[in-house]
Amino acid sequence: MSNPSSPALLSLSGIGKTYIEPVLAEVSLEIRPGQILALTGENGAGKSTLSKIVCGLVQSTTGAMRLDGQPYQPRSRTEAEQLGIRMVMQELNLIPTLSIAENLFLNQLPQRFGWIDKPKLAALAQAQMAAVGLTDIDPWTPVGELGVGHQQMVEIARNLIGSCRLLVLDEPTAMLTSREVELLFAQIARLQSEGVAIIYISHRLEELKQVADRIAVLRDGKLVCDDMIDGYSSDALVQLMVGRAAEAELDLGHREIGAPLLRVRNLGRGNAVAPASFDLRAGEILGIAGLIGSGRTELLRLVFGADRADQGEVFIGDQAEAADIRSPKQAIAAGIAMITEDRKSQGLLLPQSIAVNTTLAKLGDVSKMGLLDGDAEATVAGDYIKRLRIRSRDGSQAAGELSGGNQQKVVIARWLYRDCPIMLFDEPTRGIDIGAKFDIYKLMADLSRQGKGLLIVSSDLRELMLICDRIAVMSAGKLVDTFERGQWSQEAILAAAFSGYMNSPSATAEQTA
Numbered sequence: 001m002s003n004p005s006s007p008a009l010l011s012l013s014g015i016g017k018t019y020i021e022p023v024l025a026e027v028s029l030e031i032r033p034g035q036i037l038a039l040t041g042e043n044g045a046g047k048s049t050l051s052k053i054v055c056g057l058v059q060s061t062t063g064a065m066r067l068d069g070q071p072y073q074p075r076s077r078t079e080a081e082q083l084g085i086r087m088v089m090q091e092l093n094l095i096p097t098l099s100i101a102e103n104l105f106l107n108q109l110p111q112r113f114g115w116i117d118k119p120k121l122a123a124l125a126q127a128q129m130a131a132v133g134l135t136d137i138d139p140w141t142p143v144g145e146l147g148v149g150h151q152q153m154v155e156i157a158r159n160l161i162g163s164c165r166l167l168v169l170d171e172p173t174a175m176l177t178s179r180e181v182e183l184l185f186a187q188i189a190r191l192q193s194e195g196v197a198i199i200y201i202s203h204r205l206e207e208l209k210q211v212a213d214r215i216a217v218l219r220d221g222k223l224v225c226d227d228m229i230d231g232y233s234s235d236a237l238v239q240l241m242v243g244r245a246a247e248a249e250l251d252l253g254h255r256e257i258g259a260p261l262l263r264v265r266n267l268g269r270g271n272a273v274a275p276a277s278f279d280l281r282a283g284e285i286l287g288i289a290g291l292i293g294s295g296r297t298e299l300l301r302l303v304f305g306a307d308r309a310d311q312g313e314v315f316i317g318d319q320a321e322a323a324d325i326r327s328p329k330q331a332i333a334a335g336i337a338m339i340t341e342d343r344k345s346q347g348l349l350l351p352q353s354i355a356v357n358t359t360l361a362k363l364g365d366v367s368k369m370g371l372l373d374g375d376a377e378a379t380v381a382g383d384y385i386k387r388l389r390i391r392s393r394d395g396s397q398a399a400g401e402l403s404g405g406n407q408q409k410v411v412i413a414r415w416l417y418r419d420c421p422i423m424l425f426d427e428p429t430r431g432i433d434i435g436a437k438f439d440i441y442k443l444m445a446d447l448s449r450q451g452k453g454l455l456i457v458s459s460d461l462r463e464l465m466l467i468c469d470r471i472a473v474m475s476a477g478k479l480v481d482t483f484e485r486g487q488w489s490q491e492a493i494l495a496a497a498f499s500g501y502m503n504s505p506s507a508t509a510e511q512t513a
């Protein structure tokens with residue numbers, strides 16, 4: 001815990017940022033050595049912008065900062081880093097083909113007689129990796145071969161090299177298993193005891209209380225709370241974030257579950273997915289739970305043709321013949337959409353407008369006689385902006401100018417507009433704020449009422465238990481069990497999720513319950 005009477009490490013006064021419109025206004029904050037400041041707020045509230053100003057990636061329009069009482073105005077990330085102000089961003093910044101060791105010490109590879117001193121590099125890397133609990137991994141492993149969780153730990157380890165006085169962590173646990181989260185928290189506690197200050201950005205409110213001393217809440221670019229975190233319930237924080245009470249319940253309404261839209265039979269691929277069979281029915285929301293690395297995403301990718309199955313078949317509707325799905329293009333033609341949380345692989349065209357990004361897949365519908373009808377495009381975009389509460393000026397704003405969570409909503413809008421009867425969602429609400437999550441759940445309920453079938457992979461078990469009619473559980477690449485609504489419990493689902501690993505001591509992944 002930091003000493004409240006110690007002088008501020010960093011102080012912000014009246015920080016504002018205007019792009020075309022103001023996105024931050026009059027933010028004044030102080031952070032002391034060894035203090036952990038949780039920063040939260042809705043998607044687009046200005047959290048990343050504020051952190052980027054602190055870390056030199058973006059310059060403020062108004063206001064001033066002081067570091068150790070001295071004027072601090074970093075003009076680049078490097079300048080901030082040299083002063084010990086570091087940031088781990090939402091999008092990782094590692095080179096997949098290089099090893100962990102090389103990624104860690106890219107700018108300062110130890111040399112001997114003009115060559116890279118490999119033994120020394122390995123030793124330095126191992127020490128750095130140990131600091132974030134990566135003790136059982138070879139430092140020469142290419143980063144691209146690591147799971148996202150481990151990649152994130154490498155990124156954090158890299159930022160701890162040298163003198164780190166303030167570390168900004170932007171959504172650090174979004175891709176971590178709960179064991180990795182524990183490691184991260186232990187690491188944060190260690191840093192805190194060494195006097196490092198931390199700004200911890202997250203939408204996971206329970207986590208904030210676990211890790212932070214102070215809480216700062218941004219709403220529409222303004223600081224609406226800056227206080228010690230004790231005494232703030234999650235509900236109170238949501239109210240501060242969104243300016244209204246949290247929604248406690250979701251009414252899925254009455255839905256008819258009809259005939260199968262998708263029949264998957266013995267679909268498998270090597271060791272990743274053992275032959276799996278299930279049906280997805282019209283109007284049904286089917287969840288897939290399981291530990292990270294249990295084959296959930298891999299199964300979706302097989303159904304979508306993103307990876308080639310080496311056995312099994314997929315049938316659409318009541319067709320007697322198996323569908324010929326060897327690529328996502330063929331899956332889409334067969335009426336299957338897949339929405340992942342990876343905005344990069346979803347091909348969001350960042351310089352293009354929200355309107356173009358939303359309508360891209362169905363340009364015919366917003367064209368007249370072969371020409372794009374700007375008004376029609378704007379109407380479609382306007383509709384989704386409203387339904388998904390995409391924080392933006394209007395449909396003409398470039399997707400690249402939106403906050404991470406709002407970019408994710410544009411990806412969802414694109415697929416909703418595409419209107420496929422079978423929709424596969426992989427971690428649809430990761431990085432999305434609590435209020436917007438409920439908008440997305442309601443939208444999913446609407447889709448199911450229209451008779452679509454939804455297959456949802458999520459690491460958030462509460463989310464699945466809230467929205468699904470059935471939950472299938474994968475463990476170590478196998479579909480091990482399926483629970484009907486009303487018959488499941490968190491314990492039973494978790495037990496199933498762990499069952500495949502019982503004999504494997506290397507089972508480290510965990511579902512966030």
Ligand SMILES: Nc1ncnc2c1ncn2[C@@H]1O[C@H](COP(=O)(O)OP(=O)(O)OP(=O)(O)O)[C@@H](O)[C@H]1O
Pocket residue numbers: 019020023041042043044045046047048049050391392400401402403404405406431433
């Ligand atoms: N380069 C830019 N040009 C114009 N507007 C921008 C730019 N970068 C960010 N914005 C706007 O600033 C606002 C704040 O975005 P920011 O990324 O800081 O939000 P956030 O709170 O981090 O959101 P999230 O939780 O989704 O990550 C958003 O409305 C966004 O559209």
